[in-house]
Amino acid sequence: MIPDLSSTVAAALREDLGHGDITTTAVVDPSTHGRAHVAARVPMVVCGLPVIEEVFSQVDGRSTVTRRVREGDAVDAGATLAEVSGPLAGILTAERVALNFMQRMSGVATWTRRHVEAIAGSGVRLVDTRKTTPGLRAVEKYAVRIGGAHNHRFALDDGVMVKDNHIVAAGSVTAAVTAARCRVHHLVKVQCEVDRLEQAHEAVAAGAEVLLLDNFTVDQLTEAVTVLRASAPGVVLEASGGVKLETLPAIAGTGVDVISCGSLIHQARWIDIGLDFLT
DSSP: OOTTHHHHHHHHHHHHHTTOOHHHHHHSOTTOEEEEEEEESSOEEOOOHHHHHHHHHHHOTTOEEEESSOTTOEEOTTOEEEEEEEEHHHHHHHHHHHHHHHHHHHHHHHHHHHHHHHTTTSOOEEEOOSOOOTTOHHHHHHHHHHHTOBOOOSSTTSOEEEOHHHHHHHSSHHHHHHHHHHHSOTTSOEEEEESSHHHHHHHHHHTOSEEEEETOOHHHHHHHHHHHHHHOTTSEEEEESSOOTTTHHHHHTTTOSEEEOTHHHHTOOOOOEEEEEEO
């Protein structure tokens, strides 16, 4: 499911429509019906079918979207993803917003799938971050899940993460983690970002249950995992910072529990998808 899908689509349509589609209104007879297919121009992982259904529905409730593939399917160039039928005017008006969503979401899913495959069998959980396009977080994080990875926290109210600037503001790792642990209930875990092993020990002593090992080298991660598994076996270890597709296998090999990777979203490229009318 995608939270707030209806309002997200409505905002995109308001942005694109303005006061109306004057070209389509001038050119297309509103009584004319027809069909179009949505097709992949390149190999891709399919993502966004529920969103384009919502787009076409909001523009004209008489439109029907018939899926020809499933969400998460890997398809070749030329594959028909969906067929749209209904008033041609509505299809034309909805086309760009529908494709924009699906091109972006399929791009994230396709790029994410490559990362997931790079560490298949490692047992490490790959997650995204909050580095998302403003207003599109829900659809982008959904695309990460379709690509086979997992979500980190969705928003600031979704989990405690003590970051470097929190530590500076509080005065120390101990002060920041202690304050967080005292102010949240027992069902909420406290995560602390650390950039060296000494901070990790301090955070654990103060009550941190998850450590974000930020910008550690592979050698430093290996050392940290070895030391922390012995001294704090119950603490979850997450590697983050500068994670790239080519470095993923080595990072996964250090034994961390989680790898967070913002580039799953912010480095994903749009996928070429087209809509063509059927004669």
